[in-house]
Amino acid sequence: MFDHIAPRYDMLNHVLSAGIDRSWRKKLVKEVADRHPKHILDVATGTADLAVALAALQPISVTGIDISENMIELGQKKVQSKNLSKVIRLMVADSEQLPFSDSSFDLATVAFGVRNFENLEKGLSEIFRVIREGGSLAVLEFSIPERFPVRQLYLFYFRAILPLIGRIASRNETAYSYLPASVREFAYGKRFENLLLASGFQSARSISLSLGIATLYIAQKLGKPSDK
Secondary structure, eight states: OHHHHHHHHHHHHHHHTTTHHHHHHHHHHHHHGGGOOSEEEEETOTTSHHHHHHGGGOOSEEEEEESOHHHHHHHHHHHHHTTOTTTEEEEEOOTTSOOSOTTOEEEEEEESOGGGOSSHHHHHHHHHHHEEEEEEEEEEEEOOOOSTTHHHHHHHIIIIIHHHHHHHHHOOSSHHHHHHHHHHHSOOTHHHHHHHHHTTOEEEEEEEEGGGTEEEEEEEOOSOOOOO
16 A cells, blocks of 8 residues: 555645644654764654654664655655765665664654554564663654544544545545544554553653644653663
8 A cells, every 4th residue: 555655645745734744743853852863763764754854863874664665765765865875774674573683773763653553562562672771762643632623623634535635646545544544543642652661661751743633752761871
């Protein structure tokens, strides 16, 4: 599915979110800036929008992984066009079987990808494994607003408008029907914080964005950083 919609993925993200998705990524980058991460892993990187944004932190490396070959191919073109090939490396890999050694990264990020993990607990456990002690995880994901009438308007848009526009523009019958279904099933808010804690992370907290349309989660793997 993601291979099929890859050519229109960026355009649809920006159109369907009215461009707000860019501000969400900027918020994530701002929240982790004081950690000064040198080695960053961006899981489910897609076409590398977040990986490119993270380059503003001036890390030594940003490694982006995604299971979709077409997404990675488009991401590589984006990285090259921005002259970031020396900093950002993209590769095809499974988030639930990360091809990296333990404690390889100072920071791991996931933007709108964790709800797509086949086994969420396994994916979080793998991310925990490759983060150094003292490192952090930042997850940006859709959530469902709680307040009236934002919740009602949001659900109407998600159920009726978004799938129709997405289906027409992406020429894929299931992709943008899958999106609202996956958001409804995702354990957002406190439930996701609890999953982070159960995976070994500490100090899990959440930041509501745009009246609850999205949520930014920050968690830490406590301990003193190594000299690596």
